[in-house]
Amino acid sequence: MRRLMICIVLLAVGSTLILTGCSSGKSEKEGLDSLQNVQKIDRTEGGEIIQTVSDADEINSFSKALEVEKWKLAGKQKDDLVAGSTYLFYRTDTVKFGEEQADQTDMKEVARITAYKEEPYVLLMYGGVEMVFEVPAEVQHRLNQ
Incomplete structure (x- = not known):
């Protein structure tokens, strides 16, 4: 009985480590991955x-x-x-199951980035949330040229 409990605990710990390893390396900014689907x-x-x-x-x-990282x-x-x-x-x-493909002209705004002229900051509006980020100077320059 004791061996069975030890095996179950080891299996649970091993599974947790494996599943945690799958998600490691992700940053908070990876929520912006859906911007890769921008058209x-x-x-x-x-x-x-x-x-x-x-x-x-x-x-x-x-x-x-943009060098989001x-x-x-x-x-x-x-x-x-x-x-x-x-x-x-x-x-x-x-397109969800059972729906028809939407027209390419029927696009929705998914995000908005406002670059500031004098300082290396941007305002990101994404998913109804506004966040201000400090960005590298070269990114700020590219966004305003």
């Missing part, structure tokens, strides 16, 4: 669309240039900063 990005300034990107390669290169959570929104460019991320809804 269109609009760049705006002052409410006017300046540029639209819908090519998958360009979207992928833009995503890599280097972003640091900055806390509350900075009130004294002047907003620069704003990027709107769009994609079509996921």
Whole structure:
């Protein structure tokens, strides 16, 4: 009986370690992974669309240039900063079982990034939550050029 209990405990601990190992290495920013499915990005300034990107390669290169893994959570929104460019991320809804494919023209905004002109901060609005991040200076420069 005692051997059976020891085997059960070892099996439970081993399973826990294996399952925990599958999720290790993930960061808080991996919630942004769904931005990889973005189908269109609009760049705006002052409410006017300046540029639209819908090519998958360009979207992928833009995503890599953001260097999200280097972003640091900055806390509350900075009130004294002047907003620069704003990027709107769009994609079509996921088709659920029994539904028909939606039109490509029927896209929803899934995220918004506002870069500030003078300081290396961005405001990310994603999933109804606003977060301010400190970003590398080169990322801030790329977002505002």
